[in-house]
Amino acid sequence: MAGDVGSFQIAPARLRDLRAVARIQRLAFRPGLAYGMSALLVLWSAPHSTFLVARDDSGEAVIGCVIADRHQGNARIMNIATHPEHRRRGVGRALLRAVERKNRIGDVVLMAEEWNTGAQALYESEGFTRTGFARDYYGRGRHGIWMRKQRRPNTDTGARIYV
Numbered sequence: 781m782a783g784d785v786g787s788f789q790i791a792p793a794r795l796r797d798l799r800a801v802a803r804i805q806r807l808a809f810r811p812g813l814a815y816g817m818s819a820l821l822v823l824w825s826a827p828h829s830t831f832l833v834a835r836d837d838s839g840e841a842v843i844g845c846v847i848a849d850r851h852q853g854n855a856r857i858m859n860i861a862t863h864p865e866h867r868r869r870g871v872g873r874a875l876l877r878a879v880e881r882k883n884r885i886g887d888v889v890l891m892a893e894e895w896n897t898g899a900q901a902l903y904e905s906e907g908f909t910r911t912g913f914a915r916d917y918y919g920r921g922r923h924g925i926w927m928r929k930q931r932r933p934n935t936d937t938g939a940r941i942y943v
Contacts, residue, residue, distance in 0.1 A: 787837040788871060790878045793824055793845065797833050800842035801861075808861035813918060815847075815859060823847050823858075830855070830882050834862070834871045846875040848883065854928075855883035857890040872899075876906055880929075887930050894923040903927050 793801065798820045805814035815823070824831050826849065834844035844862040848855050857879060862871045880888055891914065892899045900910075908927040917924030 788834045788843060788866075788869075788874070789837075789839055790832055790834055790874055793831040793833045795824065797842050797845075798824060801833065801845045804842065804845060804861050804863050805859075807864050830879055832875060832878050832882075834866075834875055836866075844871040844875055846879055848879045850883070850886075851889070854886035855879055855888045857888065860890075872902055873906065876903075880931075887928050889926065889928045891917060891924040891926055893918055894925055900925060900927070903929075 798817060801820055802815070802817050805816075805820075808814070823829055828850050830846070830848040832846050833842045835841060836843050842863075843866040845860070846857060847859040848857045850856070857876070860872060860875055862875075876888075888908070889911075890903065890908070892903060894913075904927075906929065908929045910925055911928045912926035914924040914926060916922065
C-alpha cells in the first residue's frame, strides 16, 4: 500500500522475524496475553498454521503479524497485532485479507476482547459479525466477543469453493 497509510509488504514469517514479533506482542497486549518466543516458535513451525508478518517498505522491519490455523473447517485467527507506531495505516486490514486469501475454504472466525471496540470496528468493516460472548475468556472480568465472517459457497460450479 502507498500514500497516507504508508507502505508495507505481507509475507510468511521467517525464523529471524520471531524476535520482532515477540516485541510487537509485548507492545500490543497486556502481560499474560502476549505470545512469548517459545509459543511463537511452536506456532511458526506448526504444519497447518498461517503465520504472516507485515514488513515496512524496506522489507526488513516487522510492523505487524497474524497467526491463524484451521479449526472445524474454518480459518481461525488466533492472534493479530500491529506495532503501536503503525496502527491506523491499513496493516491490520491487510493482514486479515491475507489470511482470507491463504485460507479460501470455510468461514473466518476470531475472538476480540470486549473492550477493544477499535478492533471490533475493523473486523465489522471487513464483514465480520458478532456471533457469541465468552465470559472471562481473557481472564477474570475480561470477556470476549466471538466474530465470524461467513463466506458463501460458490454454487455456480457445484464445487465447494468459497469466495
